[in-house]
Amino acid sequence: MSSQQPQYSTPVPSASPAQAPASAAPRRPGLVPVALLVTGLLVGGGAVGAAWALSGGDGAATGSAPADDARDACRALDGFDESKYISKGPESEIAVNRFTAAGALSQAAAAGDKQYKPLAEAVRRAQDLHARTFEFGKEVKQELATARNVCADL
Template sequence: MSSPTPSAHDAPSGAPAPAAPVRRVRSALVVALAAGLVLGAGGVAAAWALSGDEGSARGGAADDAHHACDALRGFGEPEHTAEKTEREIALNRLAAAVSLSAAAAAGDREFKPLAEALRRVQNQYARFGDFNEPEAQKHLKTARSLCADI
């Protein structure tokens, strides 16, 4: 008796295909995260401004600047190794401060230095992914100093 011959589809097809190498796209991820946070914070800031209380209707740019500084006071630079939730909260607070300061600067040029300092902090983070970077710290110090006068 002869043994049955295996069909062609039962035969092994050779070595498994090699897996594609994992590419590190950290910088693209950081930029995408920062852009998403800016857009999200812009929506939050717009909703905050539109739903605002009587103070927002009276104060306009000054109230936006005050709220930007409130958001900045709630912002703490998370460590690079911080938990995802902690980083997300910090980044959203920074993005809210950036958006509100931009609204304040649009309403009154007096607040333009605050908006520029906060935008630079956000840009430095998007570029390096670290708030401890010296330029980011410099701009944070400037923004906090400007907020102390608001």
């Protein structure tokens, strides 16, 4: 009997291995990730605000969901302090969620009753302007004032 050792073979590389690009440009963070973050915060905050509005309160229903949504949007705006939007901690979370909730609730009110469309449009314009500039500049504050004036007339 001959004692042979098992033969092992090593894989043979293919004839044309894939080459990495000679000069790959370094990736820089751009506005897209920031915009996605802001969008995520707005959508998430809207969901939290809407859930809060739908589950909160004293349980008394007025029988008019659009009117209730408009009042809740106005309450969210009333408690919204734009100077705390970029602070750290709970103050910032409260500000972000109230701003987002005002948008979601005012849109819900306008969808149910066209009389609330001016409120929804003013809040949407404020949110759109803020999303473009990431600041509460003069134009954003003007739109917030418009929304708050509409609330005062409700």
